[in-house]
Amino acid sequence: xxxxxxxTVIRTTWGATSDIGPVRSSNQDSWLVQEPLFAVxxxxxxxxxxxxxxxxxxxxxxxxxxxxxxSAIDPNPAELVDAIRDAAQAVASLGxxxxxxxxxxxxxxxxxxxxxxxxxxxxxxxxxxAYLIAQGSIVQLTTDHSALQEAKEFAQRTGxxxxxxxxxxxxxxxxxxxxxxxxADYVLTPMCEGDLVLVCSxxxxxxxxxxxxxxxxxxxxxxxxIANALVDQALAAGTRDNATALVVRAQSVVxxxxxxxxxxxxxxxxxxxxxxxxxxxxxx
Numbered sequence: 001x002x003x004x005x006x007x008t009v010i011r012t013t014w015g016a017t018s019d020i021g022p023v024r025s026s027n028q029d030s031w032l033v034q035e036p037l038f039a040v041x042x043x044x045x046x047x048x049x050x051x052x053x054x055x056x057x058x059x060x061x062x063x064x065x066x067x068x069x070x071s072a073i074d075p076n077p078a079e080l081v082d083a084i085r086d087a088a089q090a091v092a093s094l095g096x097x098x099x100x101x102x103x104x105x106x107x108x109x110x111x112x113x114x115x116x117x118x119x120x121x122x123x124x125x126x127x128x129x130a131y132l133i134a135q136g137s138i139v140q141l142t143t144d145h146s147a148l149q150e151a152k153e154f155a156q157r158t159g160x161x162x163x164x165x166x167x168x169x170x171x172x173x174x175x176x177x178x179x180x181x182x183x184a185d186y187v188l189t190p191m192c193e194g195d196l197v198l199v200c201s202x203x204x205x206x207x208x209x210x211x212x213x214x215x216x217x218x219x220x221x222x223x224x225x226i227a228n229a230l231v232d233q234a235l236a237a238g239t240r241d242n243a244t245a246l247v248v249r250a251q252s253v254v255x256x257x258x259x260x261x262x263x264x265x266x267x268x269x270x271x272x273x274x275x276x277x278x279x280x281x282x283x284x
Contacts (some may be wrong), residue, residue: 008114011192014038015224016140017231017245021203029201029244030054032109037065037080038248039109042128042201044176045095049103050163053175057105062085077121077186080111084123084184091175104176105158106256108142108186110197110248117193117257121272123184126173129205131213132189137265138214141187141197145172190258195250196223201239203280204234212237223247 012035014113029052041057043050047188063069064083072124084107095102106126113121122130124142132139147170160164172182196217208230214230260268 008118009116010034010036010250010254011252012112012248013223013251014246015222015227016244016246017202017224017227018242019231020109020207020237021235021239021242023240024242026051027242028054028105028179029203029242029246030058031199031244032058032146033109033244034062034065034255035128036112037061037109038197038199038246039107040128040199040200040244040246041108041174042203042242042244043103044170045101045103049101050105051107056094057087057107057174060090073103076244077111077113080121080123081184084125085181088125088174088181092178092181094176094179095149095177097177099177102108102175104170104173105177106170106201107174109199110141112167112191112250114255115188118253120189120195120197122187122189122193122261124195125182125184126200128199129197130216130250133198133214133217134192134194134267135157135262136214137263138210138217139264139267139269141189141269143185145182145185146170147166148251167222168211177270186272188272189267190256190260191250191253192256192258192262192267193250193253195253195264196226197248198226199245199246199248200230203239203243203244204230204245206241207234207237207239244281246250253255 032039041054043054078271106128108124111121127144127146130141145283224257227247234243
């Protein structure tokens with residue numbers, strides 16, 4: 001069979017690991033793999049409440065974007081937007097309105113789609129992150145929703161001295177007594193065969209530099225080995241938080257129309273408001 005005549009086909013492999021870390025009494029991080037969806041959530045609001053918030057968010061995504069739920073329609077980013085809205089409503093309902101200690105969670109991940117060829121559609125709310133690794137280079141695909149990020153952007157924009165706020169202040173989250181439902185950011189990036197995407201909580205990226213992360217991506221390592229190595233590195237580097245890493249590899253990609261430089265550092269990254277498109281036909 002001439003596969004290119006069949007349109008876009010994406011085969012992925014993945015690995016994930018999560019560790020409670022040296023300080024916490026419970027693991028409030030959660031992760032989800034339900035192809036074509038890959039996501040991580042980092043809960044907040046106390047031991048049981050944070051864990052409940054992160055698992056609730058991912059359970060709603062899993063149900064809304066399950067193969068059964070999507071069997072009658074062509075799945076597309078519009079369903080992702082609706083699922084994230086439903087997840088935000090579910091997490092918000094876990095706490096009392098206006099309660100500053102209400103459960104909350106970040107949400108970050110990627111959806112592999114077909115939009116004029118295979119693409120990574122990355123989404124985030126909060127300070128969990130996604131990175132693209134390709135051709136020996138790395139780029140952060142998401143922008144943190146945090147007081148620290150806002151302070152950095154203000155200093156860059158105005159030339160003022162950078163005043164560092166506490167690193168754990170989140171400006172956008174699901175639940176956490178946010179005054180309204182949060183809006184996720186979405187970034188579209190062309191997918192190339194061999195790409196690796198890392199989705200992780202701040203227990204990993206908070207203590208590892210881009211160079212540290214890139215060093216874990218050995219050419220011969222499986223996604224599971226890479227995820228394990230990243231969490232081990234975070235623990236060795238002194239993380240005091242839960243640490244979660246989810247690694248996705250574009251093992252085989254057919255139908256790409258992208259012919260530019262495939263290095264992660266120069267790959268186009270386009271902020272988007274998702275429009276209906278046809279999700280890539282999954283390879284079996």
